Amino acid sequence: MMDFTLYNQAPARVIAPTTAEELADCLREASTAGSAVVPWGGGTRQLLGGPPARYDVALSMAGLPRVIEYTPADMVISVEAGATLGQVQDVLAANGQWLPWDPPLPRQAMIGGLLASGAGGPLRLGYGSPRDWTLGLRVALADGRLVRSGSRVVKNVAGYDAHKLHIGALGTLGVIAEATFKVAPIPLRRQTLLAAFTSPTAPLEAISQLRQPPYQPISMVILNAVAEAAIPALHPFLPDRSAYLVVAVRFAGTPGAVARQIRAAVAQCVDLGARAIELNEADDVPIWEAIADFTRPMGDLLLRVGAPIGQQREMIRLIEMTTRARGWATARMVIAGVGLAYARWPIAGVPPEALAVALAELRERLATIGGYAVIEALPDASGIDRDTLDIWGPSPESLALMRSLRAAWDPAGILNPGRYVV
Amino acid sequence: MIRETLIAALQSAIGPEYVLHRPEELMLYEYDGSALDQAMPDVVVLPGSTAEVAAAVRVAANMGVPVVARGAGTGLAGGTVPDQGGMVISLARLNRVLTIDPDSRTAVVQPGVVNLDLSLAAAPYGLHFAPDPSSQRSSTIGGNAGSNAGGPHCLKYGVTTNHILAATLVLADGGVVRLGSSATDAPGYDLLGVVVGSEGTLGVITELTVRLTRNAEDVRTFLAVFDDLEAAGACVSAIIAEGIIPAALEMMSGEGIAAVEASVHAGYPPDARAVLLIEIDGLREDLADEAKRIAAICTASGASDLRAATDAAQRARLWAGRKGALAACGRIAPHYHIVDGVVPRSRLPEVLRYSEEVAARYGMKVVNIFHAGDGNLHPLLLFDLRVPGTRERAIAAGEEILKACVAAGGTISGEHGIGIEKRDYMPWLFSAQDLGVFADLRAVFDPAGVMNPGKLLPRVIG
Numbered sequence: 001m002m003d004f005t006l007y008n009q010a011p012a013r014v015i016a017p018t019t020a021e022e023l024a025d026c027l028r029e030a031s032t033a034g035s036a037v038v039p040w041g042g043g044t045r046q047l048l049g050g051p052p053a054r055y056d057v058a059l060s061m062a063g064l065p066r067v068i069e070y071t072p073a074d075m076v077i078s079v080e081a082g083a084t085l086g087q088v089q090d091v092l093a094a095n096g097q098w099l100p101w102d103p104p105l106p107r108q109a110m111i112g113g114l115l116a117s118g119a120g121g122p123l124r125l126g127y128g129s130p131r132d133w134t135l136g137l138r139v140a141l142a143d144g145r146l147v148r149s150g151s152r153v154v155k156n157v158a159g160y161d162a163h164k165l166h167i168g169a170l171g172t173l174g175v176i177a178e179a180t181f182k183v184a185p186i187p188l189r190r191q192t193l194l195a196a197f198t199s200p201t202a203p204l205e206a207i208s209q210l211r212q213p214p215y216q217p218i219s220m221v222i223l224n225a226v227a228e229a230a231i232p233a234l235h236p237f238l239p240d241r242s243a244y245l246v247v248a249v250r251f252a253g254t255p256g257a258v259a260r261q262i263r264a265a266v267a268q269c270v271d272l273g274a275r276a277i278e279l280n281e282a283d284d285v286p287i288w289e290a291i292a293d294f295t296r297p298m299g300d301l302l303l304r305v306g307a308p309i310g311q312q313r314e315m316i317r318l319i320e321m322t323t324r325a326r327g328w329a330t331a332r333m334v335i336a337g338v339g340l341a342y343a344r345w346p347i348a349g350v351p352p353e354a355l356a357v358a359l360a361e362l363r364e365r366l367a368t369i370g371g372y373a374v375i376e377a378l379p380d381a382s383g384i385d386r387d388t389l390d391i392w393g394p395s396p397e398s399l400a401l402m403r404s405l406r407a408a409w410d411p412a413g414i415l416n417p418g419r420y421v422v
Numbered sequence: 423m424i425r426e427t428l429i430a431a432l433q434s435a436i437g438p439e440y441v442l443h444r445p446e447e448l449m450l451y452e453y454d455g456s457a458l459d460q461a462m463p464d465v466v467v468l469p470g471s472t473a474e475v476a477a478a479v480r481v482a483a484n485m486g487v488p489v490v491a492r493g494a495g496t497g498l499a500g501g502t503v504p505d506q507g508g509m510v511i512s513l514a515r516l517n518r519v520l521t522i523d524p525d526s527r528t529a530v531v532q533p534g535v536v537n538l539d540l541s542l543a544a545a546p547y548g549l550h551f552a553p554d555p556s557s558q559r560s561s562t563i564g565g566n567a568g569s570n571a572g573g574p575h576c577l578k579y580g581v582t583t584n585h586i587l588a589a590t591l592v593l594a595d596g597g598v599v600r601l602g603s604s605a606t607d608a609p610g611y612d613l614l615g616v617v618v619g620s621e622g623t624l625g626v627i628t629e630l631t632v633r634l635t636r637n638a639e640d641v642r643t644f645l646a647v648f649d650d651l652e653a654a655g656a657c658v659s660a661i662i663a664e665g666i667i668p669a670a671l672e673m674m675s676g677e678g679i680a681a682v683e684a685s686v687h688a689g690y691p692p693d694a695r696a697v698l699l700i701e702i703d704g705l706r707e708d709l710a711d712e713a714k715r716i717a718a719i720c721t722a723s724g725a726s727d728l729r730a731a732t733d734a735a736q737r738a739r740l741w742a743g744r745k746g747a748l749a750a751c752g753r754i755a756p757h758y759h760i761v762d763g764v765v766p767r768s769r770l771p772e773v774l775r776y777s778e779e780v781a782a783r784y785g786m787k788v789v790n791i792f793h794a795g796d797g798n799l800h801p802l803l804l805f806d807l808r809v810p811g812t813r814e815r816a817i818a819a820g821e822e823i824l825k826a827c828v829a830a831g832g833t834i835s836g837e838h839g840i841g842i843e844k845r846d847y848m849p850w851l852f853s854a855q856d857l858g859v860f861a862d863l864r865a866v867f868d869p870a871g872v873m874n875p876g877k878l879l880p881r882v883i884g
Contacts, residue, residue, distance in 0.1 A: 071766060071768060072663065073659060073662065073663035073767065073768045074662075074766040074767050074768050074797075075662060075663075075767075076766065096665055097665070118607055120607065124606075128580070128584065129606075129607070131612070131615070132580060132584050141859070145855050145858070145859065146855070147853070147855050147856045147858075147859045148852065148853075148856050149852075149856065149859070149860075151764070151832070151833045151851070152766070152831055153764040153765065153766055153796075153797055153831070153832045153833055153836075154764075154767075154796050154797065155572060155576070155581065155764050155793070155796045155797070155798050155833075155836040155837060156764060156833040156835070156836060157569065157570045157581075157619050157835045157836065157837055157838070157839055157840070158833050158834050158835045158840055158844070158848065158851055158852075159840075159848065159851070159852055159856070159857075159860055159878075160616045160619070160620055160860050160863050160864075160878075161570075161583065161615050161616055161618070161619055162616060162859060162860065162863060164583075164612045164615030164616060165611050165612055165613070165615065165616060167612060167615075168607070168609075168611075168612060169611055169612075173611070184667070185665030185666070185667070186665075188711075213548065213636065213637075213639055214639045214705060216704070216705060253704070253705060253707070253708045254705075254707050254708045254710075254711040255707075256707030256708075256710070256711070257704070257705040257706070257707035257708045259707075260705070260707060261705070304607070306603075306605040306606045306607050306608055307605050308523075308526050308528070308604040308605055309525070309526040309527065309528075309606075310523050310525035310526030310528075311526075338606055339526075339605060339606045340606050340607065370603070370604055370605055371605050372603075372605055372608050372609065374609055392609045393609070395610075396603075396608070396609065396610035397599055397600045398599045398600070398601055398610065398611075398613055399610075401599065401613060401866060401867065402610060402611045402613065404866045405611060405613075405863070405866045408862045408863075408865070408866055409859070409862065421609050421610050422610070422611065
């Protein structure tokens with residue numbers, strides 16, 4: 001039995017609809033009754049967002065796990081929102097296809113939740129975000145309307161792309177019932193290099209060179225020593241643990257193209273003073289699962305930081321500056337070439353006010369480069385009063401429009417109240 | 423009288439020289455790239471800044487006058503035809519590339535920048551703007567965003583929405599708001615995602631931050647020749663099913679091939695039933711492998727010939743044939759109506775054949791010139807509008823083809839938009855409830871309904 005407790009609040013009821021129509025009916029009734037609903041997929045990202053202002057109903061998506069339609073020759077798949085990503089990947093893999101996404105915990109995480117929480121991973125460099133792969137959605141709005149937008153073909157401009165609004169909206173505009181995606185062929189080969197640097201600046205130089213032609217990496221991450229230590233799967237390949245920073249770079253394509261890139265990239269990293277190794281093809285998938293796993297909730301404060309790609313260097317500097325001054329041992333992973341970073345701040349022995357102050361300081365600095373910081377997870381165990389921590393940071397300029405949109409689709413304010421920006 | 427008041431107010435808001443109101447000036451703005459719709463605006467303004475756009479919108483909105491934003495007017499669905507009169511805002515003067523950031527691979531541009539000019543400006547950095555509609559020599563980035571334009575290379579690189587990071591939008595009340603962010607995944611609803619493709623119904627875009635794409639290491643272009651239309655369609659489907667995503671996979675059929683050859687001398691065999699233009703790009707080793715697989719698929723599908731462009735000049739010629747195809751078809755008939763439907767790629771052969779049957783039934787010539795790899799059909803119905811009843815027959819024939827696309831699991835527009843032409847077909851795809859949600863969305867941005875009213879949504883919902 002799944003535990004639907006969230007921030008020490010338990011729902012009065014758990015409802016698990018088994019059809020999209022039932023899902024819509026649940027929401028219509030909740031709207032009429034004014035019951036606050038927390039949509040619940042695999043629960044892997046439920047710590048994103050603030051505590052619910054009210055919490056009456058947990059809406060489990062577990063009863064909607066089906067693949068609706070899949071035509072491998074068209075490279076399009078439609079699934080119910082309660083299918084797990086792992087389950088969908090299995091179906092696709094049988095035909096040499098995949099959704100090129102790599103969020104943590106794919107065997108638990110459900111499609112609807114991944115979309116609603118705007119999940120991503122290092123593959124974004126090569127393949128873009130889930131938004132780019134979503135062709136259409138069927139969504140139950142809070143008032144019980146069950147609606148579609150988009151289509152089941154790879155190109156469509158009929159109607160507004162209303163489905164994009166639900167991606168990353170944390171279920172506050174409606175609950176995703178079904179999703180249609182275009183999918184990609186699994187590359188013939190995927191292979192990874194690991195490079196351990198002792199210089200703090202050389203990895204950035206390496207990343208910058210590996211963004212230039214002829215390299216076409218599909219993922220690049222920079223891990224600091226604390227992050228590297230937290231990913232045991234890396235340790236057999238990096239026996240000398242005195243490295244300052246570790247860079248992992250992943251290539252995909254035909255064996256010839258992958259081999260040329262990886263060899264040149266290894267040489268380039270060595271030139272920059274790294275110890276670099278090329279992993280076997282067999283190690284590729286497990287290593288990246290382990291790396292992606294770094295961004296799941298793990299009992300500390302997990303921050304996601306974003307900035308324009310050209311400001312990547314500065315973004316890293318600002319993150320480090322904020323924690324170094326405080327003597328915090330923070331793990332950090334940069335999803336390079338994408339402009340995203342994840343940082344884990346310790347909570348044990350750190351007063352909540354200190355976290356709030358550090359976060360405010362970081363946000364102020366990031367604002368100067370057009371960046372932001374969001375709390376991705378703050379564990380219950382922290383005992384921190386969430387009112388002292390601002391989860392999402394400054395409001396977007398278009399907040400008034402967002403509010404009126406929400407009022408139009410969730411007039412009773414029942415969906416995840418108090419948890420999102422809007 | 424109201425018109426005079428409007429003109430005077432606009433003249434004082436943005437200067438008299440940029441307010442057009444004489445009939446001979448307005449005539450230029452009564453049509454777009456579609457042959458089927460025309461309507462005269464009451465006034466046209468050419469603002470030179472976001473503030474001037476906002477000022478003009480405020481004037482119009484206060485008087486309840488419709489506002490229609492217009493880029494180069496190359497749209498193909500009547501989206502910028504002011505069928506309710508009112509004010510056309512031409513973004514032609516906002517035509518500067520403001521910055522190119524090669525490190526972020528982004529550019530900040532004004533909406534009136536011509537698509538190809540942006541790629542030319544980015545070329546010194548080894549970058550380009552990936553969406554490449556066939557109109558790219560004249561269509562603008564703002565217009566591309568408004569209609570979520572596609573193009574041959576969108577098969578691999580995605581359509582316009584995948585390449586817009588942020589935009590400045592003038593709202594119906596004259597307010598100015600910034601949507602999206604150059605920072606990846608900044609929190610907040612993806613309002614930008616609905617504004618792109620909204621055909622000017624949610625506001626007027628006055629600045630865009632766009633993603634630039636790195637030029638590929640190598641490119642190879644092939645022309646596959648077929649004596650059988652359905653075999654060509656099946657070949658397209660087989661290439662995709664094999665797991666190859668070409669950079670572009672274009673098809674041309676029927677009399678269009680000869681017309682293009684006569685006009686562009688691209689090297690197409692004039693007597694072919696269908697040709698495929700196949701382009702792959704990427705790393706050399708990947709291309710060598712893909713080229714081999716594509717050749718095998720073409721042969722197995724019954725291609726009578728497969729030619730590879732051996733140099734950049736040959737490649738450019740093959741593309742000149744594709745990009746000049748619409749104009750070349752002027753040799754066949756004086757007017758055309760280009761249909762823009764999409765079907766699942768596996769359904770291409772049957773829908774292609776059906777489109778020819780429909781055209782024959784309506785006594786029209788048809789040439790299919792289209793983005794086959796996406797399943798995005800463009801049957802080009804050719805006719806002479808001076809023959810009475812032709813316009814109606816063209817519309818009816820297009821309607822039948824689009825209905826077949828929907829029946830095959832597809833859609834009524836892949837890239838040209840809904841505009842006027844297809845607004846009343848929307849209920850084929852969407853329920854009254856779906857459309858009601860679209861209407862909600864529109865009302866959030868534009869409660870008074872002044873932004874390009876009557877476009878995109880059916881005239882009657884439910």
